[in-house]
Amino acid sequence: MEKIENILRQEIFIDEESHKYYLKGVEINRPSVSTIMQYLPQYVFDDSFAETQEGKEILVNAITRGLHLHKIAEVWLKDRQERTCCNLYGHLEMKRWLLKILQKITNDYNEEDGWEIISELSMVGERYVGTLDILLINNKRKQYLIGDIKTTRHPDLQKETLQLTLYKHLLEERFKQININDMKLNNYFVINCNKINKEVYFMSENIQKIAEKHTLEIFEILNLRNKNL
Numbered sequence: 001m002e003k004i005e006n007i008l009r010q011e012i013f014i015d016e017e018s019h020k021y022y023l024k025g026v027e028i029n030r031p032s033v034s035t036i037m038q039y040l041p042q043y044v045f046d047d048s049f050a051e052t053q054e055g056k057e058i059l060v061n062a063i064t065r066g067l068h069l070h071k072i073a074e075v076w077l078k079d080r081q082e083r084t085c086c087n088l089y090g091h092l093e094m095k096r097w098l099l100k101i102l103q104k105i106t107n108d109y110n111e112e113d114g115w116e117i118i119s120e121l122s123m124v125g126e127r128y129v130g131t132l133d134i135l136l137i138n139n140k141r142k143q144y145l146i147g148d149i150k151t152t153r154h155p156d157l158q159k160e161t162l163q164l165t166l167y168k169h170l171l172e173e174r175f176k177q178i179n180i181n182d183m184k185l186n187n188y189f190v191i192n193c194n195k196i197n198k199e200v201y202f203m204s205e206n207i208q209k210i211a212e213k214h215t216l217e218i219f220e221i222l223n224l225r226n227k228n229l
C-alpha cells in the first residue's frame with residue numbers, strides 16, 4: 001500500500017523562506033491558520049510587551065527557541081538524524097527532552113501497527129492554508145492524531161486546540177480530495193518544551209467542543225469576508 005504521506009503531500013509545496021504556498025505550481029493567496037485565529041479578539045497575539053528593549057529580547061529569544069526546536073523535530077522525524085543546536089541557554093537540554101518524547105511517540109505509534117508519522121505537513125484548503133507540526137496516521141485503524149510543538153512557559157490549551165482544530169478541518173478537506181474515507185480523529189496533543197515546563201498535553205472533550213464552536217465562528221467571518229471581496 002502506498003504511504004499516505006506521499007498522497008497527502010502531492011501537488012502542494014511551501015517555500016520555507018517566503019512562507020508562500022503553491023498548489024500544482026500556482027501560488028495560493030489565502031490566509032493562514034495563525035491569521036484566521038486572530039479573527040476572534042480573544043486570540044489576537046499581543047506583542048505590545050516587545051516595545052521595550054527587554055521585551056524585544058524576550059520575543060526574539062522565544063522565536064529563535066521555537067524555530068530551533070521545530071527544526072530539530074522535523075529533521076529527526078524525517079531521517080532520524082540528530083541535529084546539533086546552538087549554545088543558547090537551555091537549548092541542548094530542551095532538545096534532549098524533545099527527542100526523548102519523539103522517540104517514545106515512534107515506539108508507541110509504530111509502523112508494525114500501521115502508523116505513519118508525518119512532520120511539517122502543508123495543506124491548502126478552499127478558504128485557508130496551514131502547516132501542521134506532527135500527524136500520526138493509521139490507515140488500517142482509520143485513526144489519526146494531530147500534534148503541535150510549543151516552547152512557551154504556559155501554553156494556552158484552548159488556543160492550541162483551536163489551532164489544531166483548524167488543521168483538522170484542512171485535513172478533512174484533503175482526505176476528501178484524495179479519497180481517504182472514514183478517518184477518525186483520535187485526539188490532539190501538544191508537546192510543550194520549555195526550560196521550566198516540559199510536558200505533553202492531550203485535550204479534553206470539553207476543550208475540543210469549545211474549539212469547534214470557535215472554529216465555526218471563524219468560518220462565518222471567513223465566509224463574510226469572501227462574500228465582500
Ligand SMILES: [Zn+2]
Pocket residue numbers: 068085086087088091
Ligand atoms: Zn538552538
